Amino acid sequence: MSLAIFDLDNTLIADDSDFLWGQFLVDHGIVDGDIYEKANTKFYEDYKQGQLDMVEFLKFSLQPLAANQTDQLYRWREQFVEEIIKPIMLKPARELIAKHKERGDTLLVITATNRFVTEPIVNLYGIEHLLATTPEFVDGKYTGAFVGVPCFREGKVLALKTWLQQTNHTLEGSWFYSDSHNDLPLLQLVDHAVAVDPDETLENFARDANWPVISLRKSDCPSHHFK
Numbered sequence: 339m340s341l342a343i344f345d346l347d348n349t350l351i352a353d354d355s356d357f358l359w360g361q362f363l364v365d366h367g368i369v370d371g372d373i374y375e376k377a378n379t380k381f382y383e384d385y386k387q388g389q390l391d392m393v394e395f396l397k398f399s400l401q402p403l404a405a406n407q408t409d410q411l412y413r414w415r416e417q418f419v420e421e422i423i424k425p426i427m428l429k430p431a432r433e434l435i436a437k438h439k440e441r442g443d444t445l446l447v448i449t450a451t452n453r454f455v456t457e458p459i460v461n462l463y464g465i466e467h468l469l470a471t472t473p474e475f476v477d478g479k480y481t482g483a484f485v486g487v488p489c490f491r492e493g494k495v496l497a498l499k500t501w502l503q504q505t506n507h508t509l510e511g512s513w514f515y516s517d518s519h520n521d522l523p524l525l526q527l528v529d530h531a532v533a534v535d536p537d538e539t540l541e542n543f544a545r546d547a548n549w550p551v552i553s554l555r556k557s558d559c560p561s562h563h564f565k
Contacts, residue, residue: 340511404482
């Protein structure tokens, strides 16, 4: 039994849930539309370029959690998942997850996107374990701050190593699936790195490293990388 680790955004779903949540807030008038949309887009471009200041982004992206009542946030999140996320869930991703379950592997999603946004999405895929950036929650309300180290780039490696110690899992025979060059620190740590619909930087690196490059956007998802 091995560990099968998955990135979420643009890997298991066909877009970025963090960015889409921000757009959902704009579209429903929950935040100041012009200001928020401009900043949300800028942060997303920084992410794709490998230049994201994660702490600054979290100050921005977690503020709406602090500004609204928890019950209302959960209602908005349910609507967001139903209307925005479910249509971009990927059948080949479900098939890949099922293959790993059949092998008896332990499944884990590790994502920089905060747990508030990602937990219900990961649950829809039937994956039990989630490591994500954690918004601070005190006395029944989000504070707008985050707990611990952001689960981003080297922070993903740190989160995973802590989880391994806590659960007595190992990286022997481990897999990690990701689309982003931001995940190279973790991709280089596992036994089986797989680039999924990768950005240009990751695709070039994967080709040089002889890693499998697959697509989950197509119905004929290749599975030849299984050993």
